[in-house]
């Protein structure tokens with residue numbers, strides 16, 4: 001049985017959590033494949049909003065198994081908090097939530113190293129969520145990391161101590177002021193490890209292979225977005241994992257020829273949180289309006305998201321890298337009432353007009369070229385079928401679909417599960 005894949009095509013926060021929740025009823029297993037608690041995936045139904053960081057977004061469905069894959073990095077303290085936030089919903093975690101033995105752990109000192117690294121960079125900082133993501137993936141690829149499976153062994157505390165001592169020496173090297181109480185952080189950490197140990201810790205790749213062999217339907221859930229991919233994103237202003245389709249292969253043990261549908265999610269405009277280039281960013285009242293109407297504040301850090309027009313150059317790039325087979329457009333409702341909507345389809349550079357993403361979009365001389373569309377006045381949030389969309393909105397969707405050469409199968413018109421239109 002094949003695996004479907006859902007991932008963000010921009011700089012994250014496209015609405016992955018909402019759509020995974022909507023699609024879960026058609027799947028047996030929802031599996032997160034990369035990232036960690038830098039992610040904030042929002043789901044809304046029955047008037048309640050939930051934000052998940054480590055737990056996959058299928059957790060509210062009674063029958064689906066939710067798996068945290070080997071490619072994910074887990075902060076047990078944040079994970080424990082997520083579990084306790086979900087207590088009122090009486091979810092049977094012991095049967096519904098599985099964790100890969102090979103997922104790496106974020107240690108308290110990884111968070112401190114993240115803070116020290118960012119602080120030492122000054123103005124050049126990445127704008128990290130400071131959850132310890134970069135240092136944890138560095139230890140993973142540097143072959144020093146501690147994995148979930150290790151905490152089931154006797155000598156892992158020794159390895160923890162060796163690694164923590166090394167981190168403390170590295171912190172000295174940074175020579176930045178950091179206020180922390182390691183004893184308190186470690187108390188929290190080791191307590192939360194006990195909670196983690198009560199979960200089902202599995203050889204997740206074997207579990208997935210067995211599930212495939214027995215005809216189970218699997219949806220792989222990405223975190224962040226393609227433009228934050230460590231290889232293909234706007235380096236160095238990226239995260240430290242493979243956020244693109246290949247990440248599902250390494251982050252779950254799914255073979256490339258077993259991936260079927262690749263669902264690519266994008267907003268009807270663009271947002272970015274943290275530093276780095278953003279050619280279509282708006283600095284005017286339209287940008288402010290989008291931020292306000294779209295409630296564009298980070299689900300993990302609460303930071304204001306930068307807003308701008310949709311960027312087809314970047315979207316086409318993301319579609320190619322991921323092999324997207326179906327698109328999902330989110331938050332079109334937020335653009336209602338704007339007189340003129342702009343779509344960037346080329347960049348102007350010193351070498352002339354280009355329609356591909358260049359090596360360096362940090363280049364200040366690069367500016368977006370726009371096509372303009374008349375906006376729509378109508379409120380879209382109460383619409384429940386595609387044939388009720390206003391004409392100008394339909395024209396906008398049709399244009400994007402044609403330019404991107406990929407069908408837009410879902411149009412989302414509000415944060416709630418129900419505000420989802422299938423085309």
Ligand code: GDP
Pocket residue numbers: 008012013014015016017018039040041042043044293294295298299330331332333334412413414415
């Ligand atoms: P994710 O990280 O990709 O899961 O996205 P986030 O949860 O960080 O950010 C998406 C935000 O937009 C959340 O607050 C959602 O509740 C909200 N949202 C999702 N889809 C829509 C939509 O179609 N319209 C509006 N207005 N809000 C939406």
Ligand code: IMO
Pocket residue numbers: 008011012013014035038039040041126127128129130131132133134222223224225228237238239240273274275299
């Ligand atoms: P979801 O899954 C948006 C951004 C940070 C920063 C950069 C590096 O909710 O879409 P990191 O903490 O990974 O070292 O930060 O990546 N970033 C996100 N932006 N959505 C996310 O996740 C993000 N995860 C990381 O803001 O610019």
Ligand code: MG
Pocket residue numbers: 012013014039040041042299300
């Ligand atoms: Mg988010």
